[in-house]
Amino acid sequence: DAKTTQPNSMESNEEEPVHLPCNHSTISGTDYIHWYRQLPSQGPEYVIHGLTSNVNNRMASLAIAEDRKSSTLILHRATLRDAAVYYCILRSYGQNFVFGPGTRLSVLP
Amino acid sequence: DAGVIQSPRHEVTEMGQEVTLRCKPISGHNSLFWYRQTMMRGLELLIYFNNNVPIDDSGMPEDRFSAKMPNASFSTLKIQPSEPRDSAVYFCASSPATGRQNTGELFFGEGSRLTVL
Numbered sequence: 001d002a003k004t005t006q007p008n009s010m011e012s013n014e015e016e017p018v019h020l021p022c023n024h025s026t027i028s029g030t031d032y033i034h035w036y037r038q039l040p041s042q043g044p045e046y047v048i049h050g051l052t053s054n055v056n057n058r059m060a061s062l063a064i065a066e067d068r069k070s071s072t073l074i075l076h077r078a079t080l081r082d083a084a085v086y087y088c089i090l091r092s093y094g095q096n097f098v099f100g101p102g103t104r105l106s107v108l109p
Numbered sequence: 110d111a112g113v114i115q116s117p118r119h120e121v122t123e124m125g126q127e128v129t130l131r132c133k134p135i136s137g138h139n140s141l142f143w144y145r146q147t148m149m150r151g152l153e154l155l156i157y158f159n160n161n162v163p164i165d166d167s168g169m170p171e172d173r174f175s176a177k178m179p180n181a182s183f184s185t186l187k188i189q190p191s192e193p194r195d196s197a198v199y200f201c202a203s204s205p206a207t208g209r210q211n212t213g214e215l216f217f218g219e220g221s222r223l224t225v226l
Contacts, residue, residue, distance in 0.1 A: 043202070044152070044215070045217065046214045096142075099151060101151055
């Protein structure tokens with residue numbers, strides 16, 4: 001399975017932008033970059049995914065490096081509700097989602 | 110849509126007892142996954158089904174664990190006999206049909222927290 005590397009934890013202040021990094025130097029051409037997050041006492045939920053181009057949705061933005069060896073999940077204005085564990089996952093068609101330890105984001109009021 | 114529904118939400122049982130966890134996937138989804146989450150090992154895939162057929166059960170810890178999907182709207186994960194090390198949160202997830210243009214987003218249930226004493 002393709003591997004990703006994320007910081008164990010990050011902190012942010014409420015209403016400020018948050019940039020969550022993910023390194024995936026062994027990414028293959030068919031790997032999509034997925035982000036999920038897990039709020040306390042809940043199952044993981046989908047955040048965003050992309051292949052090569054940057055992506056935006058109502059939850060976040062995904063910035064993908066030109067060589068695709070890293071990506072950044074951007075939360076434009078962190079709220080207390082965004083405190084969660086964020087998982088960066090590489091997945092090709094037909095493969096399973098393999099969750100690593102993720103980044104635990106704390107949001108300070 | 111009610112989302113993925115799991116039951117029970119909490120289960121406390123004694124070592125040696127049989128445990129059955131249940132999952133109702135989102136209607137129309139054709140893939141179903143069972144994950145286990147512990148502090149030590151994180152989120153691990155146990156087994157997944159495609160069109161009710163088990164495709165990959167390599168994550169099932171041992172013979173004490175079994176999973177079935179008798180129809181498209183129901184799956185069970187059974188542990189017999191249960192042991193204290195099986196204590197974890199068990200998540201069920203479903204996914205719509207995956208094509209080369211569809212990355213098959215996972216939709217998770219709220220989990221079943223199992224405690225084996």
